[in-house]
Amino acid sequence: MNEIANTPASSVPLIEVRNLVKHFGPVVALNGVSMKVHRGEVMCLLGDNGAGKSTLIKTLSGVHKPTSGDFLVDGKPVAFATPRDALDAGIATVYQDLAMVPLTSIARNFFMGREPMRRFGPFKFLDLDFAERVAREEMHKIGIDVRDPGQAVGTLSGGERQCVAIARAVYFGAKVLILDEPTSALGVAQTSMVLKYVNQVRARGLGVIFITHNVRHAYAVGNSFTVLNRGKTLGTYAKSEIGIEELQNLMAGDKELQLLSDELGGMV
Amino acid sequence: MAKSEAVPVAERPLDERLKKQSVLRSFLSRPELGAVAGTVLVFLFFAMTARGTGMFAADGVLNWITVTAQLTIIATGAALLMVGGEFDLSVGSMIGFAGMMIAIPTVYFGWPIAASVVFAFCGALLIGFLNGVVVVRTRLPSFIVTLASLYILRGMTIALSIFFANRTIVSGVKNFAGDSVVVPLFAGKAFPGFFVWLADAGIIGTLPNGQPSVQGIPAVVIWALVIALIGHVVLTRTRFGNWIFGAGGDANAARNVGVPVARVKIILFMITAFCATVYAACQVMEFGSAAADRGLLKEFEAIIAAVIGGCLLTGGYGSVVGAFFGALIFGVVQMGILFTGAPNDWFQVFLGLMLLTAVLFNSYIRRRATGER
Numbered sequence: 001m002n003e004i005a006n007t008p009a010s011s012v013p014l015i016e017v018r019n020l021v022k023h024f025g026p027v028v029a030l031n032g033v034s035m036k037v038h039r040g041e042v043m044c045l046l047g048d049n050g051a052g053k054s055t056l057i058k059t060l061s062g063v064h065k066p067t068s069g070d071f072l073v074d075g076k077p078v079a080f081a082t083p084r085d086a087l088d089a090g091i092a093t094v095y096q097d098l099a100m101v102p103l104t105s106i107a108r109n110f111f112m113g114r115e116p117m118r119r120f121g122p123f124k125f126l127d128l129d130f131a132e133r134v135a136r137e138e139m140h141k142i143g144i145d146v147r148d149p150g151q152a153v154g155t156l157s158g159g160e161r162q163c164v165a166i167a168r169a170v171y172f173g174a175k176v177l178i179l180d181e182p183t184s185a186l187g188v189a190q191t192s193m194v195l196k197y198v199n200q201v202r203a204r205g206l207g208v209i210f211i212t213h214n215v216r217h218a219y220a221v222g223n224s225f226t227v228l229n230r231g232k233t234l235g236t237y238a239k240s241e242i243g244i245e246e247l248q249n250l251m252a253g254d255k256e257l258q259l260l261s262d263e264l265g266g267m268v
Numbered sequence: 269m270a271k272s273e274a275v276p277v278a279e280r281p282l283d284e285r286l287k288k289q290s291v292l293r294s295f296l297s298r299p300e301l302g303a304v305a306g307t308v309l310v311f312l313f314f315a316m317t318a319r320g321t322g323m324f325a326a327d328g329v330l331n332w333i334t335v336t337a338q339l340t341i342i343a344t345g346a347a348l349l350m351v352g353g354e355f356d357l358s359v360g361s362m363i364g365f366a367g368m369m370i371a372i373p374t375v376y377f378g379w380p381i382a383a384s385v386v387f388a389f390c391g392a393l394l395i396g397f398l399n400g401v402v403v404v405r406t407r408l409p410s411f412i413v414t415l416a417s418l419y420i421l422r423g424m425t426i427a428l429s430i431f432f433a434n435r436t437i438v439s440g441v442k443n444f445a446g447d448s449v450v451v452p453l454f455a456g457k458a459f460p461g462f463f464v465w466l467a468d469a470g471i472i473g474t475l476p477n478g479q480p481s482v483q484g485i486p487a488v489v490i491w492a493l494v495i496a497l498i499g500h501v502v503l504t505r506t507r508f509g510n511w512i513f514g515a516g517g518d519a520n521a522a523r524n525v526g527v528p529v530a531r532v533k534i535i536l537f538m539i540t541a542f543c544a545t546v547y548a549a550c551q552v553m554e555f556g557s558a559a560a561d562r563g564l565l566k567e568f569e570a571i572i573a574a575v576i577g578g579c580l581l582t583g584g585y586g587s588v589v590g591a592f593f594g595a596l597i598f599g600v601v602q603m604g605i606l607f608t609g610a611p612n613d614w615f616q617v618f619l620g621l622m623l624l625t626a627v628l629f630n631s632y633i634r635r636r637a638t639g640e641r
């Protein structure tokens with residue numbers, strides 16, 4: 001780990017939201033959410049189903065517009081009209097199943113939406129050689145050796161796909177990486193591969209928002225934890241302030257899980 | 269199994285055979301593989317059964333090349349659209365309607381034929397645009413939306429023809445065409461001198477009146493080559509082509525990385541309409557007329573050629589080169605059956621079997637391409 005990794009870095013957060021509210025017609029999805037992400041920090045967003053995690057990150061990534069509240073990037077207020085605006089501001093989101101086009105090659109996927117071009121007279125064509133070379137190099141850096149960057153993404157495992165999606169975001173200069181349940185469908189080995197890579201990305205100074213249901217995964221990589229419940233922040237805790245059990249209980253909302261846990265003799 | 273495709277660096281065995289397997293595998297996972305193999309088989313078959321029937325003499329060749337070329341034009345559009353994840357069932361009706369858009373203004377409004385042709389292209393692009401907008405806005409399956417267009421356009425074609433000509437054919441276009449450049453543009457014959465020379469040299473036959481049996485390469489063949497070539501380059505070598513794969517392969521994933529999926533799909537619908545209009549223009553200029561039943565069932569032929577060429581019905585995978593070979597198989601078999609004198613009904617039987625084989629083969633190829641996932 002290098003220096004930036006462990007110090008909470010600069011005082012201006014990369015992303016900060018204050019009292020964010022989002023209504024879908026009569027549905028109140030977010031009812032006053034506040035949180036910050038700093039450079040070199042993995043901020044885990046925890047919460048039960050329907051707590052509003054996805055809604056929050058979709059607001060951060062320009063899919064939804066907030067009903068009210070402040071949204072600051074690098075200390076300046078922003079209002080994104082499209083996901084493209086968020087991307088341009090350095091906020092990249094990796095959705096669990098929707099990050100890659102399975103039948104299309106790794107190289108084409110890596111550059112999807114930001115294709116490298118080469119000029120031939122008046123025409124511009126895809127620079128596939130460049131795409132394949134960079135895709136191979138970037139994958140190599142993560143420790144995935146692709147024999148043929150022209151092979152379909154579908155040939156990669158779920159964990160590898162998540163890693164490629166993250167590598168792509170980093171390559172294109174993301175400052176903030178939002179990962180929506182990147183490990184929920186993965187086995188143990190694949191999960192540790194993704195978590196390791198998330199840690200590596202953080203060490204490079206990016207801010208990471210990591211959404212998960214799994215407190216263990218969160219605790220393994222997180223520096224701070226924000227717990228959402230029914231569209232509200234229950235609080236943000238540094239890793240030193242909270243233990244894994246407390247976090248588990250907090251996430252379950254009330255004492256329900258605690259009770260259940262006692263009932264089952266500490267099995268949950 | 270698929271794990272062997274990308275193992276962590278340290279664990280990777282340094283085995284040269286893996287490399288070779290990967291080359292073979294990448295060949296096996298090309299979308300056009302099935303169509304190329306099918307073409308070879310079909311040619312072998314007719315080389316044996318149709319020998320001496322004239323199928324492989326110059327005029328016979330011209331025959332099936334023309335059928336192939338016509339189909340290639342619309343199959344290119346269909347293939348691009350299919351890779352983009354949509355269908356257009358209105359291609360056939362669009363051919364009929366575009367023919368009317370050329371013939372009616374020329375014959376009944378006294379427009380110069382060039383103006384009518386431009387009008388037809390603009391009208392077709394507008395209809396393609398509307399098809400696309402309805403599909404992306406309503407999120408209904410394009411199958412249903414363009415099925416509606418199929419009936420609307422066919423109905424309008426017949427109605428307009430009856431209204432203006434009082435029958436289902438608008439003829440006499442050539443009388444109004446004069447020596448406009450659009451006639452040779454869509455129905456000319458290229459390199460006539462070369463074919464005279466070939467005939468004089470005895471390489472191709474001559475007609476009783478002394479003319480060569482083939483007078484030149486029909487414009488429709490050149491259109492087909494140009495359209496297929498551009499389609500291929502666009503799909504495989506341009507940014508837009510990459511977006512087509514993205515839009516058809518996983519629209520959400522593509523959208524998440526900034527691909528304007530809706531715009532891509534709308535443009536693809538406009539391209540199929542454009543291709544249908546080229547087809548229509550070639551026919552109108554060739555026959556000098558537009559008929560209300562032109563292009564009937566062509567949408568299916570275009571889709572069949574694209575599927576034989578390796579396009580997946582579910583989108584995201586396919587090739588224009590494959591669609592061309594699909595069209596070639598179609599042309600060779602359709603004409604080959606005529607030449608061999610077999611009852612034409614067998615063509616349909618063959619087509620159905622071919623389609624089924626192609627779909628099975630494609631899903632096998634897809635599983636190979638994605639490592640059985």
Ligand SMILES: Nc1ncnc2c1ncn2[C@@H]1O[C@H](COP(=O)(O)OP(=O)(O)OP(=O)(O)O)[C@@H](O)[C@H]1O
Pocket residue numbers: 024027028029047048049050051052053054055056
């Ligand atoms: N587009 C929408 N229209 C209406 N209601 C919505 C919409 N999106 C989310 N909601 C509602 O907002 C609330 C929060 O949903 P959200 O998807 O953000 O939860 P989540 O924390 O991501 O849950 P999960 O852990 O199940 O993914 C839910 O009650 C949901 O029904």
Ligand SMILES: [Mg+2]
Pocket residue numbers: 053054055
């Ligand atoms: Mg969610």
